[in-house]
Amino acid sequence: MRRTATLMLVLMAGVFAASHVAMGAYPAWAPALGYLNAFAEAAMVGGLADWFAVTALFRHPLGLPIPHTAIIPKKKDRIADTMAQFLRANFLTPSVVARRMRRMNVAASAGDFLTKTEDGERSRLMGGGAELLAEVLESLDPERLGMRVRSGLASQLAKVELAPLLGGLLENLIADGRHRPLLDGLIRWAGLTLEDNEEAVREIIRSRANSVLRWTGLDSRISSSVLDGVYRLLAEVLVDPEHPMRGKIDASLIKLAQQLKTDPAMQAKVEAAKNDLLENPALADWWMGVWERMRVSLIARARDPESALGDELRGALREVGSALQGDPRLQAQINRFARRTAVGLTSRYGEQITALVSETVKRWDAGTVTDRIESAVGRDLQFIRINGTLVGGLVGITLHAITHAF
Structure with a gap:
């Protein structure tokens, strides 16, 4: 021209x-x-x-x-100031932002965005979100991130008084009878463990018998009698829900629950055990192994369009989007929150935004x-x-x- x-x-x-x-x-x-x-x-x-x-x-x-x-x-600097003041006076005032936000249905727009799909039902948001998650997990130092997560969990666990929590949990389990399947499992495990180590148990009994019993061969009969008695007791406790041994176990568990909730000495022991466990290097090594497997698994699942993780996230996003589209009350609440947030940001950071515009042009x-x-x-x-x-x-x-x- x-x-x-x-x-x-x-x-x-x-x-x-x-x-x-x-x-x-x-x-x-x-x-x-x-x-x-x-x-x-x-x-x-x-x-x-x-x-x-x-x-x-x-x-x-x-x-x-x-x-x-x-x-x-x-007049470059004067132009910069004028532009910034024009932006502040006509766009970044709370009244202007509030008036503009009232004409917008942010919730419905977000719902429409979340429910729209492309590339065979792959959410538009998921396409970049899954890759972003994978790249973040790859770019961060695995060891440092794992130690930070462990430190955060450890600091939170250190603040929790574990003994009263365990006591209340144990009381609730006993009151509802939900500890019985666990007790049955422990009895079965004890029987199977004893069966797998039967020869070792016999050898312990024989080693503690005196020479006369070993010479007469009574040590073998004693060990067999002991094992048979233990097997019989375990079987009776397992098949009889009203066995006296179960009552004794329940009474012991109730007593333990009360001690965990009220006994300072017991609580101190539990806290000491918890702290020793948190400070144990073996626990740190175990956690780092678990964290690395979790990290690698998340990266692989995030990048696999057919993974269950992607399906679950896509389904969750579509449900959120449908709720935002079809619930007027939810829309009103979210729109009100968005409007108040935008007005608050304008009131708080409007001057900084205009100053940024002015300083950028001046530079x-x-x-x-x-x-x-x-x-x-x-x-x-x-x-x-x-x-x-x-x-x-x-x-x-x-x-x-x-x-x-x-």
């Missing part, structure tokens, strides 16, 4: 020169050529004037330091500011030059006609 406007100005100069010569060479055509000459002369004046005005906004015309030219580079060099503004409005400014050329020519014809008429 700059070249077009300049070529039009050059054309008018050529027409002016040609018409001036033609009027001397062809006197008969002088009246008609006079109008053309007046048009071209006035068009040159209008085009040059508008070229000067447009150029003076951004730089010195012809490089000459004419006063009140290169306005934008010289730009004058050439950058000039280029950015000229690239935004320069095309329209060149139209001013073109229009100025044409309007100047029309004014020239009009004045020429008036002069010859009177």
